[in-house]
Amino acid sequence: QVQLQESGPGLVKPSQTLSLTCTVSGGSISSGAYYWSWIRQHPGKGLKWIGDIYYSGSTYYNPSLKSRITISLDTSKNQFSLKLKSVTAADTAVYYCARFMITFGGGIGSGFDIWGQGTLVTVSS
Amino acid sequence: QSALTQPASVSGSLGQSITISCTGTSDDIGVYDYVSWYQQHPGKAPKLMIYEVSNRPSGVSNRFSGSKSGNTASLTISGLQAEDEADYYCNSYTGSSTYYVFGTGTEVTVL
Numbered sequence: 001q002v003q004l005q006e007s008g009p010g011l012v013k014p015s016q017t018l019s020l021t022c023t024v025s026g027g028s029i030s031s032g033a034y035y036w037s038w039i040r041q042h043p044g045k046g047l048k049w050i051g052d053i054y055y056s057g058s059t060y061y062n063p064s065l066k067s068r069i070t071i072s073l074d075t076s077k078n079q080f081s082l083k084l085k086s087v088t089a090a091d092t093a094v095y096y097c098a099r100f101m102i103t104f105g106g107g108i109g110s111g112f113d114i115w116g117q118g119t120l121v122t123v124s125s
Numbered sequence: 126q127s128a129l130t131q132p133a134s135v136s137g138s139l140g141q142s143i144t145i146s147c148t149g150t151s152d153d154i155g156v157y158d159y160v161s162w163y164q165q166h167p168g169k170a171p172k173l174m175i176y177e178v179s180n181r182p183s184g185v186s187n188r189f190s191g192s193k194s195g196n197t198a199s200l201t202i203s204g205l206q207a208e209d210e211a212d213y214y215c216n217s218y219t220g221s222s223t224y225y226v227f228g229t230g231t232e233v234t235v236l
Contacts, residue, residue, distance in 0.1 A: 046128065046214060046227055046228070046229055046230045047163070047171065047214050047216075047227040047230075048227060049216075049224065049225040049226070049227065052224075060224055062223065062224070063222050063223060096170060096171075101176065103159070103177070108157075108159050108218050109159070109218065109225060110159050110161065110176045110177045111161040111173050111175075111176030111177070111182070111216075112161070112163070112171070112173060112216075113173045113176070113182060115170035115171055115172070116170065117170055118170050
């Protein structure tokens, strides 16, 4: 079955760039039936959608983070990545990658059906 | 775009039914049938329980059901079991540049 696994540094210094990679196994990232998403959760808080990427390379970002984020994909490695620049302590969170089902003919994400285990990223000097 | 509004906590006894509400606006839940619900146990990743308002993914118990009326979506858990104790989040497409917004989350306690 399809599995997602996040990887990347668990500690990032303020003002630097947070970089995470999500490796997809058991299925192809080039499937047109899904978006590939990043979601974060501040400690003890709720979930926040960060953004998506489609296999074509089209991206969709949360406007509150849009100026600082880049989501990209590497189909040869079956991976997609998140870069968040100029981080502060407010970016400390558990970051999840997830597969986002797309409605038939609608192009809208209807549910995050598979999630990675999540990775805690702490921003601190 | 603000988060969708959920009650902070809901509780029920074993075997009972509970309903969790998720209130949005006429820009999201009110106009789109792209509401999903997630269950999250402590320290674990969220799990999809309902998508497109009322559809259950394969493997999810039929004790979980979803519905929508106006700007409010609801998740009902019937025959409450101990393992249902978790946090629950709703999510909706917004049709705006925000695209997708989660609810504030509800802690379910089984008495």
